[in-house]
Amino acid sequence: MIPPGTDDWLDQAAEQFGTPSFVYFADRIAQRIDELRDAFEGRFALSYAVKSNPNPALLAWLNGRIDLLDVSSIGEFHLAIEAGWNPILISFTGPAKRDFEIRDAIHGNVGLLVIESLREARLANAVARSIGCVQRVLVRIAPDSIPKGFGDQMAGRPSPFGIDLDDAAEALGLIMAMPNLNLAGLHIYSGTQCLKPEAIVENYRGFLQIFTMLCEAHEITPDKLILGSGLGVAYHDQDIPLNLTDIASGILPDIERFCAQPRFANTQLALELGRYLVAEAGFFLTRVVSIKQSRGVRIAICDGGMNNHLPASGHFGMVIRRNYSMHKVGGGTGLEKVDLSGPLCTSIDRLGSGVDLPHLEEGDVIAIHNSGAYGLTASPIHFISHAPPAELMVMDGEIRDISRFLPDVQPTQPVLYDALKCRV
Secondary structure (H helix, E strand, C coil), rough: CCCCCCCHHHHHHHHHHCCCEEEEEEEHHHHHHHHHHHHHCEEEEEEEHHHHHHHHHHHHHHEECEEEEEEECCHHHHHHHHCCCHHEEECCCCCCCHHHHHHHHHHHCCHHHEEHHHHHHHHHHHHHCCCCCCCCEEEEEEECCCCCEEEECCCCCCCCCEHHHHHHHHHHHHHCCCCEEEEEEEEEEEEEEEEHHHHHHHHHHHHHHHHHHHHCCCCCCCCCEEEEEEEECCCCCCCCCHHHHHHHHHHHHHHHHHHHCHHCCCEEEEEEEEEHHHHHHHEEEEEEEEEEEECCEEEEECCCCCCCCCHHHHHCCCCCCCCCCCEEECCCCCHHHHHHHHCCCCCCCCEEEEEEECCCCCCCEEEEEECCCCCCCCCCCCHHHHCCCEEEECCCCEECCCCCCCCCCCCCCCCCECCCCCCC
16 A cells, blocks of 8 residues: 555656655654554664665664664674764674674774674674773574574574574583673574564564573573564565564563563563565656567566666565566556566566556656665666666655765756765
């Protein structure tokens, strides 16, 4: 269901700033934040996974609206600092942290370094010792199982992420003995993109069991425990969106019992999420450049494709390709099947196959839904050297250009620069 007035903004964005472009609606992100806080009755601090959309202006807008950030590279860490975030509120996750990244993060006063191997722990301990500090860390645990229903599974199989549960007891003992590390708690992120409330609840219960077992065994009274949310987005027309009430009613009694234990009475529980916060607030706009009839199939060839939006093309974790939900901006009468392709010189540059849309002609604009996360940031933007698309945010009754890179379009009206001057 597209909220009333959406197409007016999308049409204005396409006309003023050109296509291809991403359009993010700030009020919809704010609404999602409120829904999460209300559903879980404030039990969880909200941590935003920057990798899902690292636009600096978005990070600045989120500052003060959510509680924490999680970064996956030192580059994301610096983006967050430049966007005004206090480093104490940032955690640094990732299985391949390089030596200089760990050094820069500790020197930059990162709040929590998420340890994913003993190698990282030893290096962090040495760096902290060299500057005379004690670094707060979380240890990421890789569970030995995960309920069915998660699109990307990081548990119950060989994984580069975290320390396997089977090895956790020994690893925790070694890490806790390192004098320049302070074990602040644990982190688990075992799967993503789940649309089954019962599976999400079962997954969270598993997290609580692991937290309880490890903390009791090692006499840990944690300051923080991070739960990877796994909350999915209804990318396709047939998908049923998550009902947060179903998840909350299932897990909140377990949370109450967990927090009633003296060991966890003062522990902050954080829910780490990315796509669930921002995906549905974004649209990708691409304009039809050419129409072709080929062997009985009508093809709309567009100015933006896989180079701008790899997930929509089906090449970002999708085993069986399915069309993203989309619509023709401005609508139209009747529906006909059409294939949508992008501008690249490869047959895999497809945005849709057999999509039911109103009759398309050259110049029409297509809006691909659920594009606020893993759009531009996950795409091969340098392929055949098209300039990156614009990034725009609708907020406070206007469209602001928050592009990190200058696209190859000239706006027809003066550009509204945001405070970070992302577009220069």
